[in-house]
Amino acid sequence: MLKRLLTWKTFPFALLLISIAAYGLLIPSLGFYWDDWPLMWFLHTFGPKGYQEVLAVDRPFLAGIYWITTTVLKTLPIQWQILGLLSRWLCSIVLWWSLKKLWPNNPQQVAWIAILFTVYPGFKQQPISVVYSNGFLLFAMFLASFGLMVAAIRNRQRYWHYTIPALVGYTICTFSTEYYVGLDMIRPLMIWLAISESPKINFEQIKQVFRHWLPYLIVLVSFLIWRVLFFEFPTYQPQLLDEMSTSPFGAFIHLADRMIQDTFLTGWQAWSKTFQIPSLFDFQVTSSLLYWILVIGLFPVVWFYLKTLGENQQEEPSRPSLKLNTWSAQAILLGLTGLLFGGAPFWITDLKISLEFPWDRFTLAFMLGSSLFLVGLINWVIRTRTQKIILLALMISMAVGAHFNNSNSYRREWNTHNAMFWQMVWRAPGLKPGTTLITNHLPMSYYSDNSLTAPLNWTYAPNHRSEDIPYLFAFTEVRLGSGLPALEKDLTIRQNYRSASFKGSTNDALVIYYAPPGCLRIVDPQRDSGLSIFPNAIEEAMAISHPDQIIVDANPSATPPIEIVGPEPDHDWCYYFEKADLARQMNDWAAVSDLGNQALEKNLMAQEPTELYVFAEGFARSGDWENSFRLLREAYRQSSLLRTDLCSMIDELQGKYAPDEIDLPDLDKTLETLHCPTN
Numbered sequence: 001m002l003k004r005l006l007t008w009k010t011f012p013f014a015l016l017l018i019s020i021a022a023y024g025l026l027i028p029s030l031g032f033y034w035d036d037w038p039l040m041w042f043l044h045t046f047g048p049k050g051y052q053e054v055l056a057v058d059r060p061f062l063a064g065i066y067w068i069t070t071t072v073l074k075t076l077p078i079q080w081q082i083l084g085l086l087s088r089w090l091c092s093i094v095l096w097w098s099l100k101k102l103w104p105n106n107p108q109q110v111a112w113i114a115i116l117f118t119v120y121p122g123f124k125q126q127p128i129s130v131v132y133s134n135g136f137l138l139f140a141m142f143l144a145s146f147g148l149m150v151a152a153i154r155n156r157q158r159y160w161h162y163t164i165p166a167l168v169g170y171t172i173c174t175f176s177t178e179y180y181v182g183l184d185m186i187r188p189l190m191i192w193l194a195i196s197e198s199p200k201i202n203f204e205q206i207k208q209v210f211r212h213w214l215p216y217l218i219v220l221v222s223f224l225i226w227r228v229l230f231f232e233f234p235t236y237q238p239q240l241l242d243e244m245s246t247s248p249f250g251a252f253i254h255l256a257d258r259m260i261q262d263t264f265l266t267g268w269q270a271w272s273k274t275f276q277i278p279s280l281f282d283f284q285v286t287s288s289l290l291y292w293i294l295v296i297g298l299f300p301v302v303w304f305y306l307k308t309l310g311e312n313q314q315e316e317p318s319r320p321s322l323k324l325n326t327w328s329a330q331a332i333l334l335g336l337t338g339l340l341f342g343g344a345p346f347w348i349t350d351l352k353i354s355l356e357f358p359w360d361r362f363t364l365a366f367m368l369g370s371s372l373f374l375v376g377l378i379n380w381v382i383r384t385r386t387q388k389i390i391l392l393a394l395m396i397s398m399a400v401g402a403h404f405n406n407s408n409s410y411r412r413e414w415n416t417h418n419a420m421f422w423q424m425v426w427r428a429p430g431l432k433p434g435t436t437l438i439t440n441h442l443p444m445s446y447y448s449d450n451s452l453t454a455p456l457n458w459t460y461a462p463n464h465r466s467e468d469i470p471y472l473f474a475f476t477e478v479r480l481g482s483g484l485p486a487l488e489k490d491l492t493i494r495q496n497y498r499s500a501s502f503k504g505s506t507n508d509a510l511v512i513y514y515a516p517p518g519c520l521r522i523v524d525p526q527r528d529s530g531l532s533i534f535p536n537a538i539e540e541a542m543a544i545s546h547p548d549q550i551i552v553d554a555n556p557s558a559t560p561p562i563e564i565v566g567p568e569p570d571h572d573w574c575y576y577f578e579k580a581d582l583a584r585q586m587n588d589w590a591a592v593s594d595l596g597n598q599a600l601e602k603n604l605m606a607q608e609p610t611e612l613y614v615f616a617e618g619f620a621r622s623g624d625w626e627n628s629f630r631l632l633r634e635a636y637r638q639s640s641l642l643r644t645d646l647c648s649m650i651d652e653l654q655g656k657y658a659p660d661e662i663d664l665p666d667l668d669k670t671l672e673t674l675h676c677p678t679n
Contacts, residue, residue, distance in 0.1 A: 007309075011111060012093050014305060015118055018396070019089040021298060022119050022403040023126050027081040030407065031414040032564065033446040034358070036130040038498070039066070040075045040564075041454035045465055046499075053499040061175040065134050077129070077564060084129035087136035092118040094140045095368070098147025101154070102190055106327050108310030109379055112392055113331070117371040119399040122270030122355055122363035126403070127410040128446070135177065135364070141169035142180050143368070145216070146190060153194045153212055167215055174223045179365050182344030184220060186337050186368070188213050193330055255347055262353045263339040266366035267373055270355055274398040287408050295401035303393035307386075331376025338369025357445050413446050416516055421459060421560040422569060423520040424512075426578035430554025431460045433470040436493050436502075436509045438484070438544070440476050440537030443515060449475040453497060459560045472502040476537050487541050511545035513538050518608030519574035522547055522581065530645065533610055552586050573604040577611050584614050592618030596627065609635035609642060613649065620653040628653065629670040636674050647676035 032040055042054045048070045051063040073079045096114035103110055125132060148166035152159045173180060191212045196205055342365040346353055353362045374395075382388045420442070437456065452473040461470045472495055474484050483495040484506075493504040511523040513534055521528070523538060523545045534542070562568075576599040583591035596615035599605075606612050612631040619628035632646050650670065658664055671678055 008107060008111075011096065011114075011309070015092050015096070015114065016089050018115060018118055018302075018400065019085055019092070021294065022400045023085050023088065023407065024082075025294075025404060026407040026411050027085065028078060029411045029414070030081050030127050030129070031077045031417065032080075032130065033128045033410060033413070034125075034131070034448070034451055036080070036128055037447075037451045037454035039130050041458055042498070042500075043070045044075055044458060050499070055498075057498055059176060061172070062134070062177065065137060065172075065176065069134055069137075075561075075564060080129040080133055081127070084126060084133040084136070087133045087140070088118070088126065091136045091140045091143065094143045094147070098143050098150070101147045101150040102194060103327060103330075109327060109331065109375055111309060112306075112375045112378075113371045115392075115396055116374060116399075117367055119396055119403065120270070120363075120367040120370060121274045121399040121402045122266050122360060122370070123367060124355075124357065124360050124403070124406045127407055135179075138173045138176050139180065139364070142173040142183075145170035145173075146187065149187070149212070149216070150190060150194045153191065163215065167219060170216055171219050174219060175226075178223075178227065178345045179362075180342075181220070181223070182341040183338055183365055183368060184216070185341040186334055187216055189334055189337055258347050259340055259343065262343050262347075262366075263336075265353065265355065266342075266363050267335075267339045267370045270363065270366075270370065271374065271395060271399070273355060274395075274402040276398075287405070291401050291405055294404055295397045298400055299393055299397040302396050303389060306389045306393055326380075328376045328380035331372050332380065333376075335369050335371070335373025335376055339366055339373060340369075342366045342369050410446060413444050416444055417447060417455075418560070418565045419516070419569070419574070420514055420520055421455060421565060423514075423574050423578050425459060425558045425560060426575055427520060427522055427582055428510075428550040429557035429582070430551030431471060431510070431558070432508065432549045432551060433461070434504045434508045435470075435549045436472045436474055436484075436504045436506075438474050438476060438509050438511045438541050439513060440535060440541070442475075449473040449478055450497070453502075455560065455565075460558045462561065467500045469497055469500045469502045472504060476541060487544055489544060506544045507546065508549055509541075509544045509546060510549045511538060511541045515608075519577045519606075519611055522550070524585075531610055532641070532645070533608065547585055550582075550585070552582060573599060573606055573611075576604065577606065577614070580614050580618065584618070589618050589621040593622035593624060596631075600627065605634070606638075609638035616649070617653065620657050623657075625658070625664045626666055629664075629666040633670055633673050643674055643676070646674050647671075650674075650676060 039054075042050050046054070048067045051066040051070070052060075055063045055066065069083065073083065092114050095117055096110060099110040099113060100107065145166040148162045148169075152162035152166065155162065174184075188209050191209045192205065195208050195212070343353060343362070345365070346362045351362065352359045354360060355363070378388055378391060382391060442452075450473075453469070453471070456471045456473050457464060457469055464470060472493065474493070474495070476484065476487070479495070480487070484493055485491045487506070489506055491506040493502070493506060493509070495502045513521040513523055515533075518533075523534070523542050524547050525542045525545055528534070529539075529542060559568075576595045580592045580595040583589070583595065592614060596618055599615070612635045616628045616631040616635075619625070619631070629650075632650065635642055636646055650667075654664065654667070670676075
């Protein structure tokens with residue numbers, strides 16, 4: 001009964017299950033990342049039609065597909081994560097269908113290619129769902145043009161019935177994104193394989209190849225002319241072309257070196273990095289344990305499925321030659337072509353291709369070449385079907401596990417992102433329009449300051465509908481010297497935000513510091529100049545931090561978009577710290593003391609010892625010296641390096657808020673614990 005279900009008719013369903021295992025298990029816990037946030041903020045602010053102006057800067061033809069998808073979906077992360085998974089699955093199905101048209105007698109190998117393509121581990125930005133759900137829909141159009149083209153060649157009576165939709169899909173994809181321009185060099189080879197079973201090349205075949213390729217070539221050349229001569233290079237410049245005009249030989253050597261290195265990186269190393277040997281520690285950490293349960297549990301399932309699927313297919317003899325009339329040779333040829341030319345758009349602009357964020361996005365163009373090449377190589381080198389299936393099942397299982405780990409890193413970062421914004425609104429109930437939030441960087445890989453400008457404005461100006469945005473997030477390591485001229489007063493801050501823009505002043509800036517597990521800090525130059533926790537970049541920016549940009553009595557208080565980030569979390573230590581720091585800014589020391597008592601009653605404690613200072617001062621000002629000294633001793637217990645600061649703080653608190661005739665409880669004990677000098 002089970003074997004009857006494991007047929008080619010159920011293969012798309014199998015691809016869906018593999019996609020869910022790789023990308024879907026953590027979908028409820030994922031959010032918006034990188035460019036997702038700005039794209040969703042533009043939708044919230046201007047509606048679907050706004051994308052025409054938003055994307056006019058670099059990809060004007062992309063606006064159409066965003067208009068369609070954003071008209072259907074709302075600004076809910078789970079909807080976009082599901083669409084991202086489904087669009088990647090659709091892409092795999094389209095590839096499978098297209099390759100079946102090219103190789104109808106090799107269904108098993110074609111299925112292997114489709115599965116490896118589905119779980120290709122080099123591209124790890126799947127959770128950036130708004131960008132890549134649309135991106136994979138375009139990729140599916142590109143791959144469909146291959147299958148429709150082959151179908152047209154092999155069915156002359158319906159040639160234009162297939163060719164017209166192929167050209168439409170190819171044109172939409174090519175003019176919307178340049179990612180797959182180099183990958184189109186596979187097309188003439190596919191035409192050649194489709195028009196003849198003979199490996200020999202003759203003039204008549206060349207003419208036929210050119211004739212079938214010509215409609216697609218016209219589209220490609222039209223795109224290149226438009227992009228180079230008319231639209232030009234709005235974002236990245238063609239550095240390779242400039243280098244060729246000054247040093248042709250050096251440019252050629254540089255290009256050849258990039259092609260070889262990136263082919264090895266994306267074609268082989270992307271897969272080899274998924275293999276790791278577990279240690280005993282791996283089984284003690286929950287996420288690592290889940291990873292190995294997934295990998296070990298999936299391997300026999302994938303092995304059995306691949307073993308059952310296509311059992312009756314006739315194989316090429318073991319160790320076949322690499323003559324072009326063998327399937328392995330054809331797959332290797334197409335795969336190498338895809339790998340060697342897929343990076344053309346990035347090599348021309350000298351963009352780095354890497355397996356690490358954010359440069360792993362360029363591996364999209366290598367997915368097809370890698371899958372074709374590896375399956376062709378395995379089919380040629382590995383002797384028996386059983387050995388091939390064991391290796392493929394292992395590769396697939398490890399790749400699925402790698403994607404699970406990758407999604408988990410995005411899940412953790414989403415939690416960090418949400419915690420930061422909730423702490424921000426606890427500390428700053430409102431912000432004056434024109435405020436620039438400045439920091440050096442944040443402990444998050446998948447967000448830039450551009451990314452965070454969107455939720456910042458959504459949080460503090462949810463009803464804003466103008467192109468003049470009221471708030472800006474600026475990282476000094478990115479903006480200093482450009483949009484942020486210098487860390488000095490009376491300077492204008494300008495930043496374009498696609499179709500929107502920000503204009504502010506360093507006189508209206510607010511410096512923040514966030515280093516979990518510590519809480520978000522609003523940097524106050526009047527109080528924080530002596531703290532040793534800040535890096536140099538924050539200390540340099542401290543002079544232009546203006547806490548009075550905070551509207552302390554904002555009504556209503558700002559709230560992050562709950563439909564996106566979820567409801568307000570339970571009040572942990574950071575809630576009480578942020579509220580106490582806000583009360584301190586308002587000189588409401590009774591509130592500081594009350595918040596400290598609430599935190600202590602719940603047995604909450606700081607992970608960053610300097611956060612105890614505000615409560616120690618609040619207790620001292622309220623006459624609760626026992627709790628004040630208790631917190632100072634706790635701060636010393638967490639970090640003895642704070643001894644000098646803590647001793648100075650005791651002197652200051654004692655001198656300001658304790659009359660000489662009062663005997664302070666625990667003073668001697670605290671001085672002795674901290675080894676403070678006594679008079």
